[in-house]
Amino acid sequence: MNAEPAHSAAPSHGFLRRRVFTTEHRALAVLYLLIGLAAVIVGTLLSLVIRIHRVWPTVPFPLYGILRPEDYLAVVTMHGTLMVFFVLTVVPQSAFPNLVLAEQIGTRRMAFPRLNATAFWITLASFLALLAAFFVPQGAPISGWTSYPPFSAIAATGPGQGAGMDCWLASIALFCIAAVASSANFLATIVARRGPGMTFGRLPLTVWSWLTSSALTVIAFSALFGAALMLFADRHFGTSFFIPAGEVINGIARSGGASGSPMLWLHLFWFFGHPEVYISILPGMGLASALLANFTRRPVLGYRFMVIATLMIGFLGLGVWGHHMFVSGMNPYAGTAFGLTTIAIAVPSSAEVLTWLAMLFRGRLRLSTPMLFTLGFISFFISGGLTGPILAQPALDAYLHNTFFVVAHFHLVMAMAGVFSLFAGIYYWYPLLTGRLMNEMLGKAHFWISLIGAYGTFFPMHLAGLAGEPRHYAQLAGPVESFPSLIPVERGITFAALTLAAAQLIFLFNVFRSARHGDRAGENPWRATTHEWSPDLHPITRGEPYVYGPYPGGTKDFLPQWELAAPATSAQPYPSGAKPE
Amino acid sequence: MNWLPPNGALHGIGFDDLLRWNLDTIFWLFVASQILIVLALLLSGLRRRPAPVPGPVRARSFVAFLFTSLLPLLAITGLYIAMVVTSHHLWAVSREQASARHAVQVEVTGVQFAWYFRYPGRDGIYGRLVPDLINAPAGNPLGLDPTDPHSRDDIVSPVLVLPAGRPVDLRLRAQDVIHGFFIPGMRLKQDAIPGMIGHLQFTPEVPGVYPILCTQVCGLGHARMQARLRVVTPSEFQQWLAAREGFALSTPIAEVPAQSAMEERP
Numbered sequence: 003m004n005a006e007p008a009h010s011a012a013p014s015h016g017f018l019r020r021r022v023f024t025t026e027h028r029a030l031a032v033l034y035l036l037i038g039l040a041a042v043i044v045g046t047l048l049s050l051v052i053r054i055h056r057v058w059p060t061v062p063f064p065l066y067g068i069l070r071p072e073d074y075l076a077v078v079t080m081h082g083t084l085m086v087f088f089v090l091t092v093v094p095q096s097a098f099p100n101l102v103l104a105e106q107i108g109t110r111r112m113a114f115p116r117l118n119a120t121a122f123w124i125t126l127a128s129f130l131a132l133l134a135a136f137f138v139p140q141g142a143p144i145s146g147w148t149s150y151p152p153f154s155a156i157a158a159t160g161p162g163q164g165a166g167m168d169c170w171l172a173s174i175a176l177f178c179i180a181a182v183a184s185s186a187n188f189l190a191t192i193v194a195r196r197g198p199g200m201t202f203g204r205l206p207l208t209v210w211s212w213l214t215s216s217a218l219t220v221i222a223f224s225a226l227f228g229a230a231l232m233l234f235a236d237r238h239f240g241t242s243f244f245i246p247a248g249e250v251i252n253g254i255a256r257s258g259g260a261s262g263s264p265m266l267w268l269h270l271f272w273f274f275g276h277p278e279v280y281i282s283i284l285p286g287m288g289l290a291s292a293l294l295a296n297f298t299r300r301p302v303l304g305y306r307f308m309v310i311a312t313l314m315i316g317f318l319g320l321g322v323w324g325h326h327m328f329v330s331g332m333n334p335y336a337g338t339a340f341g342l343t344t345i346a347i348a349v350p351s352s353a354e355v356l357t358w359l360a361m362l363f364r365g366r367l368r369l370s371t372p373m374l375f376t377l378g379f380i381s382f383f384i385s386g387g388l389t390g391p392i393l394a395q396p397a398l399d400a401y402l403h404n405t406f407f408v409v410a411h412f413h414l415v416m417a418m419a420g421v422f423s424l425f426a427g428i429y430y431w432y433p434l435l436t437g438r439l440m441n442e443m444l445g446k447a448h449f450w451i452s453l454i455g456a457y458g459t460f461f462p463m464h465l466a467g468l469a470g471e472p473r474h475y476a477q478l479a480g481p482v483e484s485f486p487s488l489i490p491v492e493r494g495i496t497f498a499a500l501t502l503a504a505a506q507l508i509f510l511f512n513v514f515r516s517a518r519h520g521d522r523a524g525e526n527p528w529r530a531t532t533h534e535w536s537p538d539l540h541p542i543t544r545g546e547p548y549v550y551g552p553y554p555g556g557t558k559d560f561l562p563q564w565e566l567a568a569p570a571t572s573a574q575p576y577p578s579g580a581k582p583e
Numbered sequence: 584m585n586w587l588p589p590n591g592a593l594h595g596i597g598f599d600d601l602l603r604w605n606l607d608t609i610f611w612l613f614v615a616s617q618i619l620i621v622l623a624l625l626l627s628g629l630r631r632r633p634a635p636v637p638g639p640v641r642a643r644s645f646v647a648f649l650f651t652s653l654l655p656l657l658a659i660t661g662l663y664i665a666m667v668v669t670s671h672h673l674w675a676v677s678r679e680q681a682s683a684r685h686a687v688q689v690e691v692t693g694v695q696f697a698w699y700f701r702y703p704g705r706d707g708i709y710g711r712l713v714p715d716l717i718n719a720p721a722g723n724p725l726g727l728d729p730t731d732p733h734s735r736d737d738i739v740s741p742v743l744v745l746p747a748g749r750p751v752d753l754r755l756r757a758q759d760v761i762h763g764f765f766i767p768g769m770r771l772k773q774d775a776i777p778g779m780i781g782h783l784q785f786t787p788e789v790p791g792v793y794p795i796l797c798t799q800v801c802g803l804g805h806a807r808m809q810a811r812l813r814v815v816t817p818s819e820f821q822q823w824l825a826a827r828e829g830f831a832l833s834t835p836i837a838e839v840p841a842q843s844a845m846e847e848r849p
Binding site for chain 1: 586587588598601606609612613616617619620623624626627651652655656659660662663664666667670673674675677678679695714715717718719726755758759760761763765767770771772773774776777778779781794796797798799800802803804805806807
């Protein structure tokens, strides 16, 4: 193409050039969304295998047969890894910023487009490496998405811990590189490529979220990358970072090697693992504030307050990882300290929740599908978040750790809140990609069935957890029969999970059907104020991000960032003292 | 709360009280928050369309800010602090202090996929363990060194037997991978980590049988890595000890489940 400059500017590039092998960020967003879609389909099917096996352990699966315990653990491990990395990280932290971040700050070009594109291709390689684990001898790894050594460090500890574990490690290492590269691009873009007039004080809250989550990504994934390399070295180069002396597997003593400690992995992994939770949820929090403003037609309450809360969550999020290790045998005083930092992070989170709740009472709610999913996000963020302060107490965690209470907690606050905000974003930004709106009727059906299915799935898990039911049990049986009373609960959870999964078929149908048959969206279908809806390719930012509601001198109920307020009050859109918060 | 298994430990009473007020509090906060969301939907439905001639949006008054944001946030922060403070006492007495001098000493070893419990015997000293001597089928799952005089009276049992009413000091270790030692009925959990010795103190109060589970995924047999704790009267405990002391190495351990170390690999 370079040899023919006459053609390079024309839209006659092939489909592959325009949509796949490109550095154009919106095309990359679509590619990331496709990875997320593939991952969420596989991850959801795996979760159904989990649910069905727990209730009907002797029923054979078609094309496979009866699940062995190691198969069950492999399914759990792959479900967790796919969902955490390739859905809850790739979509909010890679696809969405590629979709709108540059536009929202008034530019059409990222700081490092080629680095950005490279990150996508590494992510794809990482995804394929992970899926390859299903097909290597002995199958996928079984040590859970946290892969604690020595279980993950020595192939003899179980099936899947050989080649399957190597696939997992390769996938994670690649993912770290991609995540750091794309986040470095986002950071540089936000800092250096803001369009004219786009001061930090005018950044949309989604951009503040991506600024925070990208900084967290660079820090957290770097730690995970180091840990993954060290684990790889332990497995193949005879090092002993995570393997203690005197290790005996299967009655056979491991010879040689210095004495390392599995605790090092726990620290490194959770130093990544906890910020990871905020990486996947902070974009959703920013989006919730923006959508609440839009669908109540009122400004975000306390913009500055929300920015500070977001930054504080990011900062404190780096110092709470030890709450995953209260019962690991870590120094009990460290447990006390991490309990305090964890309670501290609950304060800015609660501040954001209270702000959202207050915003709900400010104006008429327009209950379009994106708004419904935002309300669902808030509901799950609260119901999952409230168990946080319980689990932050080492004394209580000493019973609840690794029970289904924790499974309920993180599935509500990270998975359901996270996924509902992803749905909100997809319904909201869909017109940017297709020029059409998604079907509202189908969207509402999708929302209500998902909401009921999600609560039906994850709320009863609290009860199973209180009864002491541990995670990663292939079935509720064994020498100790303390679980029979839980079987009805488990059955109910499975039915709810099947409902939840079935509702997603409505979404898939809607996504593909609306691309052809949806209502035409027009230029700014949500009458939104941020630049991704601006008709101008290089807009000048003239005001704050969320000016909604009747404003002085205006004839409509919103003032986009690219428009000047009415002449009479152009210098300052609000009379002094009457500025909405 | 009724979902919790019956409590048998001294600290479990305090634990259950703590958990109850925590759960009650967050449950009502949860209900209140969801009611607020639904209420917002209902109120919005009742609200008339905005006036056609736009008037200025009134800024939120300080009073509104005080009552809708600041005071609730302060109240919730106070609640969080209360939660941490009340539960810290339990953590401090159970984890942040050394065990009682007269505590019953038992060593817990996690192995794929069984728990072994070792009592130091009459001499009160655990015998030496040698990894190369580990041979579960031959009755030496921990690798006790027969040449060490301290190991002769050690008792290795697949069942954890403890006397009611006496403090216990468990010494936690693992041979191969990380295992999670969990006795729901004793409100007790800590990981057994290879290469580390952990300590766990508690006082069983109510005689009975309590399940012991593994709560850290450890391999294909994770779900069946279960054992039992039998809390007995002090005199029964003495009889149980007396019947076993001195015979640990000469008699094979009859009660070791046959599957424990042999059927892992297909």
